[in-house]
Amino acid sequence: MDKARPGIRQDGAHQPKNPTVQQRGIIREPKVVRRLKSRSALETITSNGTIAAAMMVVAALLAVIVANSPAYEPLHHVLEAPLTLGVGPLTASISVEGFVNDFLMAVFFLLVGIELKYEMTVGQLRRPRQAALPMLAAVGGVCVPALVYLAFNHGGASHGWAVPIATDIAFALGVMSLLGDRVASETKVFFQTLAIADDIVAIVVLALFYGQTPQVAWVAASLIVVVLLAALSRARVYSAKPYLLVGLALWFCMYNSGIHATLAGVVLAFFLPARSDVRLSSLRSWLGNQAQVLEDRYDDDMHVLGQHAFTDSANHVERVLHHVTPPLQRVERTIATSVNFLILPIFAFVNAQVRLVGLDVAGLMGDPVALGVFLGAVAGKPLGIILTTWALVKVGFARLPRRVSWDQVVAVGIMGGMGFTMSILISGLAFADPLEVNVAKCAILAASLASGLLGMLYMRVGDPLVVRLVRWRRSRAAAPEGQ
Structure with missing residues (x-):
């Protein structure tokens, strides 16, 4: 009887009740149960998105300091040191920096893919009509920054058009959380849906435009591994370990195929079962x-x-x-803290190595790449998000969600310019010249900082002014004539 699985009824099964429990009526939890249920200080810290975003910013600032100190050259040699991954004949040679950007970021993309699948299963993306407005606003927020960049670089480094299109969801939501009750919960959901749609577009752009020349044999091997993942899902395998092992094989095949290896994380996420067995x-x-x-x-x-x-x-x-918890959630709980508090800060430290020593600051401010990236994020992103949202509401296609006002849509648009993680990743793929990469990273850091500060300033100063102006106009409209 004790070996029976829930849901499998056996003949003669009964549901005995503990008479002592019935007599007591109220069950007092043991101290150990209360201790396990209470959150430790470490759990409180690791569940705070603002702290995670702050750690990423601190890591980026530390990287800039190190890059302009005598420690830059030794660190550069360490990042270029080779690593060998694999067993026996199945090995891949990769640098320390490549390991961070290709392997550790694949784990980050696994978390992104899990969040996407969650939203498509039970979240905002489950109702296309409800999610249509922020999703289409995200498309506008991708197209306009790309056009702004191309306006400055149409005869030059046009291949960097995708650098300013991304929104860093962790960074942006962390900054937004600092505003507390000034931002309605519905606005945060709107922004989160927009950022998730933005991630989908950025993933597609990464796959289509920033891969290498495909290696047919390895592409075929990648497809075979994907079929194996599908077979595991079809066979209703509810243990996460087989998926993770096959996911490692997928990463290895995609790394050698010319397709950006980080996308293996997204593919793996969509095959993880979202149901309980x-x-x-x-x-x-x-x-x-x-x-x-x-x-x-x-x-x-x-x-x-x-x-x-x-x-x-x-x-x-x-x-x-x-096994009550679906594998999708089990994997998310396993990697979320490591991604937010270890992988992303390491990525920020490794990739925010902006060398300012000997750099012509005046020339940097007039560089077409820097102008395209900075203005694309700071000006193009808000224009794309706000104008697309306004147009869709104006033509009657959609309505703003309850408690989401136009001043908060403006704040969402401004904060959408924080494209830290994905923008840095794309910049390393878009530019072959180290000088252009350095210029792009300078512009990305400046744009993310400016977008965050402008968004917070708008919500603390501009938003109250807009509210007062609206109230004044309503009172003037309601006043009798002659007053």
Whole structure:
């Protein structure tokens, strides 16, 4: 009886109830249960998006300091040091910097893919009509920055057009959280949906425009591995380990294929099961049976190490409850903290190595690449988001969500210019000249900082002024004539 899985009814099964529990009526939780349920200081910190964004900013600032100090050359040699990944004949040679940008960022893209699949399953993207407005606003927020960049670089480094198109969701939402109640929760959902759609577009752009010349054999091997992932999902394999192992093989094949290897994380995420292999409707009655079994097997007079039947039953319950959570969520919980507090700060430190020593600042400010990236993010991004949203609402295609006002749409547009992570990643792929990469990174850092500060300044100063102006106009309209 204790080995029965929930949802599988056996003949003669009954649901005994503990009479002592019934008599007490209220179950007092043991101290250890209360301790496990309470969040530790570390859990509180790691669940705070603002702290995660701050760590990424600190890592970027530290990178700029190191890049302009005597430590730059030794660090540069370390980042270019070769690493060998793989076993036996299946090995790949990669630099430390490449490991960060190609492998660790694949783990970041796995988290992005999980968030996308979650939103498409139970979140905002599940209702296309509801998500249409922020998703189309995201498209406008991609096209206009690209056009602004091309306006400055139509006869030069036009291949960098995608650098200013991205929005860093973690960075932007972290800054937005600093505003507290000034930003409605519905606005944060609108912005999150917009940023997720922005990620989808950036992933497509990365795959189509910034890969290398495809290696046919490795592309075929990648497709075979994808078929294997599909077979695991089709066979209803609910353990996460097989998917992760096959995902490693997919990364290896894609790394050698010329397709950007980070996209392996997104592909893997979409094959992770989003369902539980435990029938949740029958879980409660099954747990009731198991509780009775545990009580029958517990012996007050024996040390817990000697109560083998009791601990075996408890372990069985633990394994079943572990499978209540879908693999998609289990993987997310496993990697989220590492991504936000380790991988992204490392990526920021490695890629924000902006060398200012000997750089002509006046020339930098007039460089077409710098102007295209900076103005594309700071001016093009808000214009694209705000004008697309206004046009869709004006023609009657959609309405603003409840409690999302136009002044908050403006704030969303301004903060959309914070494209830190994805923009830095694309800049390293878009430009072959190290000088152009350095110029682009300078502009990205400046644009992200300017967008964040302008957004916060607008919400603290501009938003109250807009509210007062609207109230004044309404009071003037409502006043009797002659007053």
